[in-house]
Amino acid sequence: MSDTTGKATSGHQSTRSAIDRLLSPQSIVMIGASNKVANIGGHVFANLVRAFDGPVTPVTPRDEAVQGVAAYKSVLDLPDPVDLAVVAVPARHVPGALQECADRGVGGAAVITAGFAEAGEEGIALQNQMTDVVARTGLRVIGPNCMGFMNLWGGVMANFALPPTVPLPPPGPVALVSQSGGFGSYITTKAMLAGLKLGWFVSTGNESDVNIAAVLRYLVDRDETKVLMVFAETLRDPDVFIDAACRAAELDKPIVLLKAGRSDAAAKAAMSHTASIVGSADVLDAVCRQYGVFVVSTMEEMLDLGTIFQDGRRVTSRGVGIMTSSGGAGVLLADAASAQGLEVPEIPTDEQEAMMALMPEPFYGSLTNPVDTTAQVVAMPESFAKVLHAVGESRVVDMVAPVIWAVPGPQTDSVIEFYQGTDKPVALTSTAWLDELQVVGIPTYTDPHRAMHALGAVADLSLRTLEIVDRSAWQPNQERVTKARELLNRHAGHRSLLESTSKELLALYGIPVTQEVLVESPDEAVGAAEKIDGPVALKVMSYDLPHKTEYGAIRLGLRGADAVRTGFEEMLAEVATKAPDAARQGVLVQQMVPARFELTAGIHDDPVFGPTVVLGLGGILIEILSETAMLRPPFTFQTAQQALAGLLGGRLVEGGRGLSDTEQQAVAAIMVALGELALEVPEVTEVDVNPIRVADGAVCAADALVVVGQQS
């Protein structure tokens, strides 16, 4: 058991946090323990007793002893304070039981009982009573409506995820946190088959108190935990989640997240079964990317990554060595490597020659990489082992992907011996999982693409450059904030600001905007137009006319004094006819800027993660191409550049007609500026800069809308 956190081994409850006592207890009481092992109360108690070294005390009104252990009628009767209470009594008795736990000095409770917020009004009321106890007493609570938790390092089987008859695996470096107990148990079962070594499985259920983020934050600091897997339906505490992600990145411990409830149908199902509120899946993905969390699409992908991460191996290049006796498998693996951005470098000639000496004569395979030994070598176990070593030891290879048929024998033995002797990551493609391999912990995949997906993740983890900015350490520019607030105050009383005001605010943050002047008369317009290069646009500024085009409140491409004057007069006449009651704050005389293409940028207020900076293609394409880059402020210029480079598979920044280096930097600077604006002036709840016109190395905001919420 680890003691670096000073938690698990400390005997003094007073020095330990309540969540530590809850999850790493030294004494346990079970309220609702039963002699019937077929019931949940009996099942969980049997699990607790079989695994835990310390005292496990049953509480039940019914029996004098439970499964041979003397029982108490109430937790209040316990002679000593206890760290963890496991609660499996009918829902209506739960709030009272928790109050008694608090009164008796229990650290925390795991409430397995269902029938709370997921079960209609009566259940909601009961759950509210639970949260009242938590708020009043400081007792920490996991659940209700969960499957409890498993802490194999501490011998705590406070769950019914596994029957008491199934042998417990030895503790491993992987921690699984799942809102859903049932699916968490499904994953646990699958993980054991796949050779994934779990140390923890915590299900959080309705999350009346402790949620996924809190559990993650607790587990990430524990030495024995090296990999964290999360199955979430909602994220209730985004700041703690991000804090956990930052700490995980700092400690080089990967977090793998599977998020359910992405579609409407699924969100509805999630709400019905754990009373969850579901946020935007796109924003979640973006935040995870920003803070280094691996988001997967399927459960098997989660297990696949957990499996490759658990031995903690890392790489310094993206070069993978493929070894197979089937050329077809080699081709598929090379395909899959390419799809993951991995390289299949040619084995150097001298190394190939050394391998050739091991090959049968004549040899019809290939030793370049993929190394295709052909079926000839399958019957030559010694050569197989030597070639595997040669591929693994190649100076151009940083990861190894062998292929075998799942048949115990000399080939399997060679793979085991090779894996144990190397520190390079190995992803084995095999027709099936094989006990011999999984006991040793060799990451094994039943499909070539899954093997390469796993190696790709190791490369991503090893070679990534995360620049995480600590939000609490971030300092606003007070001078700029003062100016921005002055500007907003001058235009107070309107939630949607005028284009002219919006762009003044953007300009204050250094965002390039069109040259423009707000004027009252035709003469002023002509004077303003003369100072602007090229043709101008005229736009009526009016809080009453957010959609200018339909009222004729816009003129484009005017050149020369006559055109400007005529345009001004005709425009006002048209507006006077079409919108006679509209008040007018002036006419904007605006530079027209060229565009090779258009982008859009803005601030979007996500219900879960708060203000987020969004960048996408602009103009008409904003609807046709829904893909955007999103960043949660604060973030660095480099992070903005990376996000931009990741958009549309990188094609926006590649090739002759995409964004040039200068243009990329200008766009990244706009993203950083919008992030600063969002943090410094939180009353700005929405910004929409559309289009940003891009041409000849320059970018320019041609139109913009700022929306102000309640001023704080």
Add this chain to the structure above:
Amino acid sequence: MSDTTGKATSGHQSTRSAIDRLLSPQSIVMIGASNKVANIGGHVFANLVRAFDGPVTPVTPRDEAVQGVAAYKSVLDLPDPVDLAVVAVPARHVPGALQECADRGVGGAAVITAGFAEAGEEGIALQNQMTDVVARTGLRVIGPNCMGFMNLWGGVMANFALPPTVPLPPPGPVALVSQSGGFGSYITTKAMLAGLKLGWFVSTGNESDVNIAAVLRYLVDRDETKVLMVFAETLRDPDVFIDAACRAAELDKPIVLLKAGRSDAAAKAAMSHTASIVGSADVLDAVCRQYGVFVVSTMEEMLDLGTIFQDGRRVTSRGVGIMTSSGGAGVLLADAASAQGLEVPEIPTDEQEAMMALMPEPFYGSLTNPVDTTAQVVAMPESFAKVLHAVGESRVVDMVAPVIWAVPGPQTDSVIEFYQGTDKPVALTSTAWLDELQVVGIPTYTDPHRAMHALGAVADLSLRTLEIVDRSAWQPNQERVTKARELLNRHAGHRSLLESTSKELLALYGIPVTQEVLVESPDEAVGAAEKIDGPVALKVMSYDLPHKTEYGAIRLGLRGADAVRTGFEEMLAEVATKAPDAARQGVLVQQMVPARFELTAGIHDDPVFGPTVVLGLGGILIEILSETAMLRPPFTFQTAQQALAGLLGGRLVEGGRGLSDTEQQAVAAIMVALGELALEVPEVTEVDVNPIRVADGAVCAADALVVVGQQS
């Protein structure tokens, strides 16, 4: 055994095709049979003998008898003609052995030996000798460098994919065709674990004669074959492949294709191990979509689809009923259903009420769909069975997706009983495969997304509308062909036609082009401009100036006689300076058309599939968005519309700012016209219409380039 093709049961060789005699033989000889079962010659012979009902005769120079069967020294010594010769002698002896087979009236040969085109110059020469024998004699040959084939319906185990000691499974409805023998055997092994019932596995290796397409074309007509799975590295005979796909669509037999060699690294590997030439993966995908072939990305996806297709069940709606005891699994399944375009319809109230009567009291699950029984019901096997029936029989449910833990017992029995009593497709999510389930053939998936992917494919297969046009029945419009050829003849001598000529050709095919007139003088230009609405463009037409902009050979947005005249003169002066030697074919006075956005369309000549019509976003975006719709002519207007609707996830035709109905029809008409042009005038090898300007219900080709190849 099936006899509808009149092949497998016919005793008269003269009435049977050579490929039928090869793959469904009634007598077999093995050249290179050996007494050493560890050798390939002994391994294959043992396999042949154990499975085949008819005579299997060994040929070997070494022994009097092989594995107890009297042997011959040469195939020439055989007393009777034989259908199939299996050849496993050293490469240098193979051409001679094949000649002897032909001389003795053998139908065809499966050559397992390696060391041919994949193995350098000497091997290439040997393979050429083999193809000479084929060309001269009509003997059909599978291989060389393959693993042979397995025809379980005919008892032909002409392969070393399975050891003679592994019991043979009963024949099933799925046929696997794989270029790679090794990976085919890997798939065969995995398929048997997954409960996929194979009837055929044919490996084609170097494809010196019979290739994947030919095998598919043979197997698709066989009654016992209901599903075809293909692992291909290259497609050597696209017309036969398409013919097989058309026949499969006609017979409602799905083909599932896994294509290797998509990336450069993989293509290199493929070329080295079976000497394959690899075509464009994008065109292959498009052709498969057009002809109803399911393209998958991974081997496990191929098996997943094979598994769901093998019971032949179909649906009439996309509604799926999800039943689980884990709410979390339900949410993931609903997510996955949505990702596959499936619906999770709410179970009608009366049906929910009937289910509620089976539930424990209090019940904390949900019966809407996903039906979440919670873990309460796991302990109530009778209720589990009844709810499963109720979900399956719901009038809104056309497919059923239950979830179980892979534990033999009453739940598993219920699933078996339910599956056998319904004709709705069932995709079971289970922690693992289970013999009980796989023997019965219940499609079983270890991940929720894989289960839904399979059901999505069944829905796609059941509900698709394929309008396949038979190329051989397609009739050209002779009058139009004559006019097109006259036009091309008038401009003969240049491979790249002028814009003006290119658009004349397009106009002949009914494609809307800009109004434009080719003129010689400023006066003519002014006269032409007067007849065109709005501003005009001037473009110098010159074979010497394909890139007009850099020579100043273009003027845009000219309004009025003065502007046109001045523009004309200035332009010619600039060209005279910048390209003094350029000959000039005239100046094009061209209408300028508005654009809400731009598309591009064209004809691309694929090295494998020939001329293909391509449609994508135009202008600058053609590079940033590489996604295009591609169709192989001939195709119908409706097929073009479907392809357009499938582009960019459907967003191009949806929402307020995408293509309107009228615009979609106009674009589809352009695609059809380009397809007709490609077929009618094959000397037109490339067409690039870019941009097609789209606005206000109209589309118009604003620029175009036609390239003419060698005239036939």
